[in-house]
Amino acid sequence: MKILIINGPNLNLIGKREPSIYGSTDFETWFAALRRTYAARNVELTYRQSNIEGELIDCIQAADGRYDGVILNAGGYTHTSVAIADAIRAVGVPIVEVHISNIFARENYRQQSLTGAACRGAVTGFGLDSYRLAIESFLLPR
Incomplete structure (x- = not known):
C-alpha cells in the first residue's frame, strides 16, 4: 500500500x-520512525x-492513481481553502484529514474545516499520533 502524507x-x-x-x-524525525514501522507492514x-x-x-491531483490513500494536514488552509476542498473532491484517491491539535477546542475560526468536509474522514487532537491513526484507517478492511 502506498500512502502520501x-x-x-x-x-x-x-x-x-x-x-x-x-x-x-x-x-x-518522527516521519522516519513512522516509515520504518510501517515498512514492516x-x-x-x-x-x-x-x-x-x-x-x-x-x-493532491498528482496523487490520484499513484497512491492508495492521502493523509492531508492543510494547516491554516483547512479553514479557508475552497480550492483545496475542490481538489479533494475532484480526485478518486481517498483522503483523510489530520490535525495535531484538537481544532474543535481551539479558536472559533479553527473549528470549521472546509477541506475536511470533502475528505473520507478526519483525525484530530492526538498529536503526531493523529498521522498514525490515519494510516491505520487505510489498513482497516473495507
Whole structure:
C-alpha cells in the first residue's frame, strides 16, 4: 500500500512552533520512525510539505492513481481553502484529514474545516499520533 502524507503551511516548523500545541519533535524525525514501522507492514509512506496553496493542490491531483490513500494536514488552509476542498473532491484517491491539535477546542475560526468536509474522514487532537491513526484507517478492511 502506498500512502502520501501532505502537510501545509507552517507544518515544516513542527518541533519549533508552539511546542505546547504541536509538540517538540520535528516532523522529519518522527516521519522516519513512522516509515520504518510501517515498512514492516508493506506500507510505503511518502511525505510532501508546502507553504503554498497551489502546490498542495498539485500534490493532491498528482496523487490520484499513484497512491492508495492521502493523509492531508492543510494547516491554516483547512479553514479557508475552497480550492483545496475542490481538489479533494475532484480526485478518486481517498483522503483523510489530520490535525495535531484538537481544532474543535481551539479558536472559533479553527473549528470549521472546509477541506475536511470533502475528505473520507478526519483525525484530530492526538498529536503526531493523529498521522498514525490515519494510516491505520487505510489498513482497516473495507
